[in-house]
Amino acid sequence: MPSSDLLIRYGGNLPRYTSYPTAAQFDASVGADDSEAWLRAMAPGTPLSLYLHVPFCDALCLFCGCNTSVMRDPAGRTAYGALLMDELRRVAGRLGPDHPVRHVQWGGGTPTTLPPETMRAAMQTIRRLFTIERDAEIAIELDPRHMPDAYPDLLRTLGFNRVSLGVQDLDPAVQTACGRIQSRAQTEDCVRRVRAAGIASVNVDLIYGLPYQTVDGAGETAATVAAALRPDRLAVFGYAHVPWKQKRQALLPESVLPGPAERLAQRARIDAVLRAAGYRAIGLDHYARPGDALTLAAEGGTMRRNFQGYTVDPAPVLIGIGASAISSYPQGMTQNALTAAAYARLMGQGTDTLPVVRGVRRTDDDRLRGAVIERLMCDLRVDPAAIGAHHGVPATWFADAMPGLHQAAADGIVTLDGAMIRMTDAGRPFLRNIAALFDAHRAPPGAARHAGAL
Ligand SMILES: C[S@@+](CC[C@H](N)C(=O)[O-])C[C@H]1O[C@@H](n2cnc3c(N)ncnc32)[C@H](O)[C@@H]1O
Structure with a gap:
């Protein structure tokens, strides 16, 4: 255990460096005109990746640091899906032909809040507008508590081959404090359903540093998840407490948030448990099975880091579609309007405008x-x-x-x-x-x- 001196010296506020410059450097001096120029400057044949953001969840978790909101009205969810398809069309219209796509990632929020027919239409739109490679990775984030019955088969039919599930911690006391009650049975059932549908790769997200979390509890969660779910990959995030940015986090009981030494011990226990279960530690916070593509990339020095974390995706351009989505080009990065409402407003300002509000140029x-x-x-x-x-x-x-x-x-x-x-x-x-x-x-x-x- 490092001394308290060390914890003080290395305990400041830091970005996760999923990009450099980080999003803290984004401002309104970069906007839709830059997106326009950077999209049009892409040489024919340049590979690209797509990220689609659906900000809606069925219920909000108090720890969540992402741009999310609850949208109960199915018509609102359908309308948002229509905007995604419209933005895809606007982006594709600015690109020349022949851009192979090897990675399509749906994140959120919870993308399965889109009605099944909207998800189907969106994937058909992507395949019509872009050249999706035959062995492309098509991935989606799932909430095991809210997976509509039709979705596992739908995902397989649409070509999805990787899912990421939020688990965080299995301890009921931690779950209650976080406003996310998710039984082990619910999580196991979700994994069983996606595997039965033929989706090969399952990722699981865990978090340490949550209210009431303990070293033993975090270790037990990791051991149970490894043994019962056998995920291909795990992401083990340290809980990022940013209540000045994410107001809902202020509702968490701060007095029972683990301190730096406790967090470090929780992280170490999870690390030991996962290594003992046969996983390789990757980068800052990921684990994968020895033969997994991410492990091979990490060992071969070809792994990359982007807004979704660690990836095997080598594409030089990532295009983000939807509210708050970030795009990355060799020249810089851009971000769309942050909330669904602001995004809808910007999309509605013209039939061919880009809903970008800020970004940064790379020097x-x-x-x-x-x-x-x-x-x-x-x-x-x-x-x-x-x-x-x-x-x-x-x-x-x-x-x-x-x-x-x-x-x-x-x-x-x-x-x-x-x-x-x-x-x-x-x-x-x-x-x-x-x-x-x-x-x-x-x-x-x-x-x-x-x-x-x-
Ligand atoms: C964008 S969320 C989507 C999760 C999915 N909708 C679900 O409900 O399971 C992806 C992951 O981000 C992580 N995450 C969210 N907020 C976090 C925070 N404040 N600190 C650390 N990790 C966080 C969680 O592990 C979560 O599973």
Whole structure:
């Protein structure tokens, strides 16, 4: 267990570095005109990936940090689906032909809140407008408590081959505090139904650091999930408490939120349980079976990091469709209007406008630092000087990071071997702290813009 000094030194507010620059750098100086230009600049044949965001849930979980809302009216859900299809058409109209798509991801919220016929029409629209490769990964997030009867077979028919289920923690006391009651039977039933329908890959999300969570409880959840569900992959997130951004989190009982040392111990227990169950630890917070494509990519140094987390997707362009969805291009990133209402309003302002409200342009320095941070987050090691040389800058470019790196080496978090930085096993929980040393946009210490690092 690291000393309390260490927990203080490495406990600041940090981004998860799913992109660099991070979303904290987005502003309104980038907008629909930039999307327009960046879409039109894509050379024929450039592969792209699609992300579709459905912000609706059947009920809101108090811990959730995502842009979500409850939409009970089926007509509202159908109307939102129609907007997604319209935005797909507007995007495709700006692209030249021949862009292979290898990854389609539906996230939220809970995308299965779309009526089945709307989901079917949306997938047909995607296949009509884009060239989906035969072995493309088509994935969707599911809420095991609310999976409509028709959905497992529908997903298989539409070509989905990966699902991600939110489980978080199985302890009833934790679930009650979080406003998300989900029995083990419900979760098992959901996995059984998707597997019976022929969907091969199942991912599970767990969270540590929730109210009333304990080391033993978190370990038991991980052991039960590994044994009973046998997921192909797991994501193990540290609960991000950002009540200044996500008001519903203020309803959680803060006095029973585990502190940094307890969170670290919970994380360590889950890690030990999952490794003992045969999973490989990947990047900051993922686990996968030894033969899984993500494991192979992680071991081969080809894994990537994007807004959905770790991925095997190498496409240089990710196009986000729907409210709050983020797109990433070589030139920069853009984000759509954040709420469903604002998104609908912008889509309604013209028949061919793009619903983008903000973003960021990448400078050459952003591209270089982004490459260093991505390799570190994926490989747990990086040679910044080698990447710098590739980008035509001298080794002194990252001199600012050196004092922090030497301190981290003294703390046993990294080893330094020439220019090569390697995270130690004990240092893996502090990966974001090391990435932050290369972040030139970092907010001044104390600025509460991200969740605590631990
Ligand atoms: C976008 S949510 C969708 C989950 C899905 N709709 C469900 O209900 O199971 C994806 C995952 O984000 C994670 N997540 C959401 N809020 C979080 C927070 N504040 N801190 C850490 N992880 C969070 C949860 O593990 C969740 O399963």
